[in-house]
Amino acid sequence: MHSLLSTLQDEISKYTDAIASITGTDVEIIDNNLIRIAGTGRYRYMLNQDVSNNGHIYRHVLQVQKTILIEDPKENDLCQLCQNRLTCSEELDLNAPIFLNNQVIGVIGIICSNRExxxxxxxxxxAFITFIEQFSEMISSRVFECLERLKEQERFGTFRNLIDVMDRGVIAIDSQSKIWHANLSALRFFDCELIGQSLEIDITGDILYGDEEAWLVLNHQRYHVLCKKITFSSVDNDQLTMVIFHDARDYMTQVNTVSVGEDPHSPLIGNSQNMLHLKSMLSKVAVSHASVLITGESGSGKEVVAYTIHQQSLRTKQPFITINCAAIPEQLLESELFGYVRGAFSGADPKGRIGKFELAHGGSLFxxxxxxxxxxxxAKLLRVLQEKSITRVGSNNMINIDVRIIAATNKDLREMVNKGQFREDLFYRLNVVPIHTPALRDHREDIAELAQFFADDLALTYKRPATKIPNIVIxxxxxxxxxxxxxxxxxxxxxxxxxxxDTVDLNLSHLPPYLLETSHAASLEKDKNSRIPTEATTDNKDKTQPLNAQEYLKSQSLTSEYQxxxxxxEKTGTTLEGKKKAAEILGISIATLYRKIKI
Structure with a gap:
């Protein structure tokens, strides 16, 4: 965001040149956003740079709002976190705040680079302290005069050109709350004519991401924004207010870096009977608004199931937000869910932050x-589900939310209820539609398809040609x-x-040793029990065979295919259903089975 000082950058640069020529030192001017507005010497070539990473002294002056003299920058406590401390050539810093209407809008600094x-x-x-403070007042006066002149000259003529290119909306209102200027971003946001309209600013009192949360009321419609207000007086003593704002919802989504517009989840893969049943159930559940409780073992794909429900629902264009209740420390989980405002608790981001519930508004929260x-x-989650509203930590404001809850667990919640470890009322609130994700061993027929999907995906990740996983590996x-x-x-x-x-194809040597050992032991056990497996294939037509029968028969030196x-x-039975099952295990048709046993 452009600062007030940046509007006078050319003129302010002349001031720094004048001060430098008088004092024989270098001079910098930094605005309240810690952006270098002007500088002399080596700083002349670093204008408009953000100095927040190393500008600890400037930040301190902005906070304490008084002149600070640092006689030995390298040893001063304010400089201990500076990345350039060990290579710094500064011998002395003299810094004074620049005020405008009792607000600090920047800092002017004199820098000594040598002992002389x-x-x-x-x-x-x-004398130097007095000198720099007088220059600070002069710059402040010039900024004030500039603002007053801008209003009188074609309603901030040149200032309008500046704010019109800002990505934030900017509206100027007078003491009667009438809009007399609005930039292009504001016009796009409201999508109507603004000049001369009355605008109410309803501040909630919560500070989020360094801005004030507010509702702008225009033509009886309320618009949720995060904003800053700058108030000053004109030449005729009329009070003017500049409101610099952006859409709260859009900004909150961006700063939380949640991939709500991307598809980070793999699709629901598998055509086994268990998976087809699950897919059929999800298609029915998705179109409802009911809460869903997904159960299943760890790693069985509960989040993919949750995302599938969201994607097939009417909320598909709205956010899908996830939070792992086990991965976040207990003392932070509440603030992650409900958000917090500035000063809510020690260690929190001083700018405040919204929670997952607000991010998921209109969509689904997993x-x-x-x-x-x-x-x-x-208990708090139950109250949210009942009242459909939340309160941020440290705030008293109730916020209405529209969120579909999809929960998941690998624990037995009924047993936890019986033991008093989980609230019974919450369990029934969440368990409106229970869905169980099958363990992978319960739909082995899908292993080949899943493995090949992961292989194709990883080929892209590792920038290698896609390769088919051989049957012996499957x-x-x-x-x-x-x-x-x-x-x-x-x-x-x-x-x-x-x-x-650098191997071209995948083979058995690439499998983890533990899997090779476990599979070999399983084969020996199956041999002991005379259970004969068959050759697996990734062909979609053959989805049920668990082992490679030909390799097995060869390795065990079995002499009779008939036997x-x-x-x-003997294991499956000699009924028609038993023979179909045997043919399925062997990977042959029922007709081939009859031919081989000549029945």
Missing amino acids: QKMFLMKQKQ LDEIGDMPLHLQ NYLYSYDWPGNIRELRNVIEYMYVMQG TIMNLL
């Missing part, structure tokens, strides 16, 4: 690991029990890409 300059200044210290939410927050993936579910499967595929190196089939029929 420092000694010269210290011999006349009080509360992952809801079973880890503390009891006292469960067979090992089928035989593993997957305690970590889909998340573990993706990790295994990424491990393979890391281990692949193999008969052994399998």
Whole structure:
């Protein structure tokens, strides 16, 4: 945002040149946004730069609002955090605030870069202090005169050109609350004629991201904004107010860096019976407004299920916000959910911040690991669901919200209710529509498709050609029990890409050792129980075979294909359904099975 000092940058630069020629030192002028407006010497070539990272002295002067003399910058406490402290050539800093209507709008600083300059200044210290403060007052007067002149000259003629290019809306109102100027951003925001209209500014009292939260009331409509107000007097003593604002919702979304406009989630993959049933259920649930409770083991894809519900709902164009209740410390979880205002608690961002509920307004809020939410927050969450409003930490303002709650847990909430670890009333509020995500071992038929999807995705990440995962690798993936579910499967595929190196194709040597060992042990156990698996394939037509039968038969030196089939029929039964199951396990058609056993 442009500052008042920046409007007089050329004139202020002449002042710094004059001061430098008189004192023999370098001079800087910094505005209240810690932007260098003017400078001499080496600072002349660094105008309009943000000095907030190393401008600790200037920041201090803006805060204390008085003249500060730093006789040894390298040793002063204010300079300890400066990144350039060890290489700094400054020997002395003399800084004075620049006031406008009792508000500090910048700092003017005299900088001694060698011992001779420092000694010269210290011999006349009080005179230099008086000198710099007088220059500060002169700059303040020039800024004031400029503002007054701008109003009289074609309603801030040149100032209008400046504010019209700002991305924030700017509206100027007089003492009667009448709008006499508005920039292009303000016109786009309100989408109507503004000049001469009455504008009310309803300040909530909450400070968020360094701005005041307010409602601008125009033609009986309320607009939610974050704003700054600058009030001053004109030549005829009329009170003028400049309102610099931006849309609260848009800004809050941007500064929270939430990917509400992107699709960070993988699709719901799988065509097994379990997954088809789940997809069918989600299509029905999505079009409702009911709260959803998703249960399932860790890594089974609960967030993907939640996102699928959001994407298929009427809220799909609104935000989908997630928060992991187990990953955030208990003392911070409340502020993450409901937000907080400036000064709410020690250690908080002094600018304030909104919470996940406000970010999700109009969309969906996914509360992952809801079973880890503390009891006292469960009570507050229940009240939010009942009243459909929240209160930020440190504020008294009630904020209405429209959010669909989708919760998830890998815990048994009913058991937790019985033990008094989870509120029963909240459980029933969340469990309107219960959905269970199956463990990966319960829909093994989808392993090949999932693995190939992850492989294709990781090929893009690692900038390698897409490669088909060979059947022998898929067979090992089928035989593993997957305690970590889909998340573990993706990790295994990424491990393979890391281990692949310069090898063209993926192979068994790229699998994690633990998976190879576990799969081999499982094969031995299956052999012991005479359970004969069959060859797996990633063909979408063959989704149920768990192992590579041909490799198995070869490694175990089985002598009779007929005996193999008969052994399998002993397990599945010789009924028609049993034979269909055996054919399915072997990966052959029922007709082929009949031909091989000649029945």
